[in-house]
Amino acid sequence: MAQALDGGLAVQMRGVFKSFDGVPVLKGVDLEVARGEVHALAGGNGAGKSTLMKILQGVYPMDGGEILIDGQPVALTSIQEAKAAGIGMVFQEFSLVPTLTVAQNIYLTTEPRGAGGLINDREAGAKAREVFRTMDVQVNPNATVGDLSTAYWQLTEIAKALAQEARVLIMDEPTASLAKHEADALFELVQRLKARDISIIYISHRMDEIYRIADRITVLRDGRGLFTRPLSEVTPAQVVEGIVGRQIEGMLEWGARDAGEQAAEPLLEVRNLNAGPRVRDVSFTLQAGEIVGLAGLMGSGRTELARVLFGIDRLESGEILLRGQRVDASDAGAAIAAGIALIPEDRRAQGLVLDHSVNDNLLLPLLPQVRRGPFVNDSEGRSLARSLIERFAVKVANPSRAVRLLSGGNQQKVVIAKWLGTEPDLLIMDEPTAGVDIGTKSEILARIRELAVSGKGVLVISSELPELLAVSDRVLVLRDGSVTRELPRQDIPDEESLQLAVQGV
């Protein structure tokens, strides 16, 4: 790490100010990244991370401050200028054209030309292959991007930045949608890029990743730089405290709860469920007041199982019983009527109508409750929405404004509130804390525990094992669509042992 800092500074951002509509978002932020350094950037939602990075990419102009690249002052007033200065971005929301091939995406607008100025796709393919070779990864440049999994999208984005001679790569939550082995491969790639003297600004909420690959960390809070320290000199607790501004105690610690008496009849009983290749002969039970965690790698069938239980995908055989009654899992409406709610994996695409107001989103599953004759009773709807907003502490200035204006954490709270408004008996939560800040995450985990205490059954799907361990009374491990292990929480000593069970070793 010491060597990394010797190479000179790749990026210096000094005293950066930025306001939106008169509201200051960045209040004099400094960021220095050395050549060949992996520099973690952390902060809660609204701390200013993404605004700072958008300024570095030339998306937003800054109101005050200066930026130096390799010691030279630069004016980054457009995306093109930032690119020319060597800034590359690997987006959180992937930004490739799905209908074009990998090579066509990498060389979009910089296509190699042949005779008569026509694009030479063959040469683009060969050049892309060479870029992937220097990255030491295997990707077919002629595959259509839309056919590939997200891990390959990310590799393509990195290749695209490298093909444009990027010296600084910004990675925003790069492992959010990767399975563990894909994330490991990405970390190895980061090491190789580092060895080529490429600097990486690494935005993440995950402490283990930050400690694994980053040299230094800058923590932002409320638009100011709180500290920049080598990771060897700061503990994870200090980083987390810096991010949330208060000591979070025991958020990720499991407290054995009195799960109540084992009722003779389980709340949910799933018998020999089959649906496609990802749900194969799945059987399990779930008691009222119990939290069951579903662990498994990407593609192990976690999400597919949730979809079948909620009636979105058809089951081929097997039975779903809720309080002993067979559930007609033919569509989501029937599942809702039976008392099942699903907090889906992708809140933007599946959980919310982003352009609609917070109120409208909250009331969507509750419309039958606020009806007067054939009409929606607006005042009753507003007061019901208000009570949900208060109950779940959603931070929202004006509930009649679009939900897309809220932060990720608050959006997730809206999704949860919306479904809890239906008073379900069984709540299925698919990645309930994906992409939310640590403060909101602890609130959501606390909410899950409260739900169980109030007698509801909760099925939690998560790729973050510490989170599963923090709430689950029992963990089911899925592998290739089948339940391979069923582990009572007290039999799981630590995260490593659960990780081993998930990996199937």
Place this chain on the structure above:
Amino acid sequence: MAQSTVPQTAPAAGEPEARRGPLRGIEWRRYVIYIGFAFVFLFFAVLLGDEGFLSANNLLNIFRQTATITVIAVAMTYVIACAEIDLSVGSVAGLSSVVTAMALSRYGLVAGILAGLAVGLVVGAINGSLVSRLNIPSFLATLGMLGVAAGVAQWITASAPQPILSDTFNLVFGSGNLGPIPGLLVWSALAVVIGTVILSKTPFGRKVLATGGNRTAAEFTGINTKRIKFQVLLLSSVVASLAGMLYAGRLQSGRFQWGAGDELSAIAAVILGGTSLFGGAGSVIGTLFGALLIGLINNGLILAGLDSSQQQVVRGVIIILAVALARRK
């Protein structure tokens, strides 16, 4: 369910040279237009062989009748691949035919041609500005322009046909032949060849596909997507005005009805040809066969003796069937 598994089970990108099974690699849906074309052709050939369906004259007729649709549809391929739509092309063709005829009779050949193209430039610039500057959805902007252009064409001619007496114009735009080949066939071949090369081999074509495939990604790659949308709508109108002149040359007059309803045939041809209605992918060759298929069906139904009301029903059913088969999502 089946779809959500596709990305993971798709032939691993990690195995660059891995070959798939002999049949798995064929995306037959992509070729459904060619299969459909061959099927309909054979069907009519067998059924209507005695009615002269296969005669050289009839086959050339099919080309002649579909030429203007083909030309319009080539430009429409760009518009749809860019995830926009242009409903004004039929009216633009009609307006261009009358403006050309009127300018030609007063100021001569060159002025007539330039005036016709000017119609396309003006309407296209308006469409493009409405969409790229005022952010009006192209569906609405061009729907409005459909009415405006058709109304202007009828108004300035007082609904009367405008005869074209210039033999040169009529020969070049539609009535003449190049050796044994009808001039209209040459025009559509030119449109298809140029359209194919530009879409698949030039930066402009690539930018159109990128803008339609993922506008945000295109923006972040440094593509001015507003300019691309403007250019695509401009192109569509100019080509439609050229198609209007082809009508004028073939029918030796300008008339406000020429081209009426062509926007729907052109859109059908583009979609039949495999261009995604969601943008991002387009095939000009596919569009050609889409247009030919529509022409083939029209021709066959007439030879089979169906009256025009029955033709409409059968044509509609066949187009729905073909699009359902070609559906990719």
